[in-house]
Structure formats: C-alpha cells, structure tokens
Amino acid sequence: MWLRTLVSLGLLGLAPAASASGRAPRIVIDPGHGGSKTGALGAGEQLEKGLVLQIALQLRDRLEEETGAQVFLTREKDALVQLPDRVTFANGKRPDLFMSIHANSMPTRKLRERVEGIETYFLSAAASGAGARATADRENADAPRAQSVQNDSTLNFILNDLVRMDAHAGSSRLAYAIHQRLIASTGASDRGVLQAPFFVLTGVEAPAVLIEVGYISHPQEGARLARAEYQEKLVSAIASGVKDFLKDLSKRDAPSGADSETPQVASPTSP
Template sequence: MTVRALVPLLWLALASSASAAGPRIVIDPGHGGAKTGALGAAEQVEKALVLQLSLKLRERLEEETGAQVFLTREKDALLPLPDRVTFANGKRPDLFMSIHANSMPTRKLRERVEGIETYFLSASASGAGARATADRENADAPRAQAVQNDSTLNFILHDLVRMDAHAGSSRLAYAIHQRLIASTGASDRGVLQAPFFVLTGVEAPAVLIEVGYISHPQEGARLARADYQEKLVSAITSGVKDFLKDMRKRDAHAEETAGPPQVAAPTSP
C-alpha cells in the first residue's frame, strides 16, 4: 500500500473514534492579555468581544452537536500563537476556528469598510486586503518556526494529512461563511485565503473568521449587541453542522470504497 493511500484510512480511523464520543472542536478567541487586538469606535476591544462570542459559541455547539469543545483561552490572558497551535493539535480536533474582529487604520476607511470575511490557510494572500489582515493578526508571531526532527515517513504522512486538512478547511470556510451572510445580512467580503500563523500547522480543517469590522461605527455597535451576537453564534453553529454532516458522508463513502489493504507479495528467493 502506498503512503498516499494510507491518508484516507488515517482520517477514517480518527473520524470513527471521534464520532463515538462526538466531534472535537477547538475555538481560538483571538488576542488576550496585553494584546488587545482591534479597537472599536465605542471603546470596544477585540479581545473581549471575541472571547464573549467564543464562550457563547462553545455552549451552543455543545448543545446542538454533542461536541467536545475546547477554548485556547477562557479568560483575558495572553497565549502566544505557537502555543495555540500546540494546544489545538493536542486535542486532536475535527475542526479548528479562530475568532476575530477586523479594523481599518484610517478614519475614512473606518467609516466606509464593513462586512464579514472567512479565511483558510494559503501561502499567498487572496489580495492586498487579505494580506493586510493576515499581517495584523500575525503581528505577535515568531519570525521563524522550529522544525520538528521527524523521520522521513512521519514527515510525509504529516504533510499529506495537512493537505487533506487544507481541502477540509476550504469546505468548512464556505459552510460557515454562507450561513453567516444569510443570517446577519452583513456585507459579504468573501471567503479568502491568507498565511495566518495560527492556522499553520493545525492538523485539522481550520478557519479564521473575521466576524465584522469593529472599527465601523454601525457594524461595531451591532457586534456589541446580544441579539446580533446570537445571530453570529447561531450561523457559525449551523455552518459547523453542515460541515460535520458533509464529513460524515465523505467518511461513509471512503469506508465503502477503501476495501481491504493490499499487501505486497513476498519476493522469490
């Protein structure tokens, strides 16, 4: 059996164990501690808003999906970006979501730019705006990542698993984004790609959600309202449920088509 042929079987084994106990989800509330994130027009700070949303989202996901949901931080505390990735992989999640609120740097742009963006990982950004957003969110990232000293086989397996996770990240991003726009009526700024550090190395479908522009006078005010937060939480939960349903269908199909493993015949002496 080839190394590439092992990947669907690895995902199938992980999915089977996860389904017995419910899906495992990691939510990453952005920033925290001294890193406040974006600042809103009405003295809002991103770190507090996204933590509030993440706590509500955890409760809703647990209720509606039976998921085991883990937060990278549950209070106003600073957690370095590499530690968030390590924490996520340690939970062996079925999916990972990093929650953020966006901002614009100038008064003119702050008054004009609003809307929701959903990202998945790419080495290159979808455009200048996506690049700028990634640069802001990556401001606290280390300049270089340590390379693990894995065997060649492990390196290949990990790389292939990440490739499969990347395809899942795209599906997860679109599932969540469509629900968010339909539920909130917010400006649709699209599903985009960018090199976010916090998504790098997560060995599961992973997305970063910019729930709106906290810097926009009207949208920033909406983000602070309980009824609007309810719309965001409900939409993200619905998107996650859509993704998990799709993943179960794919797992069932993979199980049907995988067949028994092929073992190479012994060579003649």
C-alpha cells in the same frame, strides 16, 4: 525566520487529525488576542479581545448543546496565549475542526467609516489580495519573529503543497459552510471566503479557518457587534455552518452500506 520557528515548535505536521471511532466531534475555538494583546479597537473603546471571547464562550455552549461535541477554547478569560501555544493546545485535543475568531479593523478614519462586512479565511501561502494580506499581517503581528511569508521560499513551498492535502480541502469546505450561514443570518456585507498565510492556521492538524466576524472599527457594524442579539445571530450561524460541515464530513467518510465511523452530530433526544 518563520520556517525555523515552525520546525522548532513542531508545527509542520499538517495531516488531518485522526478521529476515534464513534466518538463525539472535537472542536477547538480560538478567541483571538487576549491579555496585553488587545487586538483591534472599536468605537467607544470596544476591544477585539473582549468581543471575540464573548462570542467564543457562547459558541462553545451552543455547539455542546446542539452537536454533543467536546469543545475546547484556547483561552477562557482575558489572558495572553502566544500563537504557537494555541496551535500546540489545538493539536493536543486532536480536533475535527478549528476556528479562530477575530474582528477586523481599518487604519484610517476614511476607511473606518466605509469598510464593513464579514470575511472567512483558510490557509494559503498567497493571500487573496492586498486586503487579505493586510489582515493576515495584522493578525500575525503577535507571532514569533513574524515577517512576510512571501520572502521565505521554503515555507512557500510547504504551504503551496497544502492544496494536495485533506486538511486544506477540509478547511475550504468548512470556510464556505460557515460563511454562507453567516451572511444569510446577519445580512452583513459579504466580503467573501478568502485565503491568507495566518500563523495560527499553519500548524493545526485539522480543517482550520479564521473568521473575521465584522469590522469593529466601522461605526455602525462595531455597534452591532457589541449587541447581544447580533452576537446571537453570529453564534447561531457559525454553529449551523459547523453542523453542515460535520454532516458533510460524515457522508464523505461513511463506507458504502455501512455506518460512518467519523464523528456524528448528536441528535436531540426527548427527556
């Protein structure tokens, strides 16, 4: 059962990660899949695992340059990293936010030709709809003893309780900040900010989102996702959303009349 697995792995510490006073932001980026877990397959045998790694590596460089953040990747090459290990790695870095990068897919030819667009998720026990649940089920397929969350009433209780926790509220704000930038920058179909029970988000002790950057299975969108100029738009938009979130976080946590002790976005300095 999921609950037994989560408890044994120590993945139920759901309080937000503490920030060290005055330090640079810490960000963990999780490129989905890897190794033998190829993820979705696109036109021309484009693989999700390779696409999301390309985006994650560019995003790391952009965030380090524009925010002064310490950015960590759960994988930096085509390697298999189990979902629980990704969560453990992320929590070990005590991040201010976590982003898991994926590309979506549809199972039938008819749907593959029709469905496209960007979705951004944060954690919830109840999926936003059938499509969100299908996406979560697919991404959770690599989880240990993966099964439908709705059949585990104890885990449902724990996840439903997230609505009262800061990490969950922060995840919602992060999701909207990133999603708005992505749609504005790319002009992609807006499939919304959604909620679903993703294993990789369950135990992260910080605001955490999962971004489906598009449908790799769609003929036109899949081709766009492979292009360097479109990846640049995605990277720039996600980075802008992160900066928006960090600025908002700084304002929320700053004591009245005092400088904030939360991580700050670094200002560019003259040479």
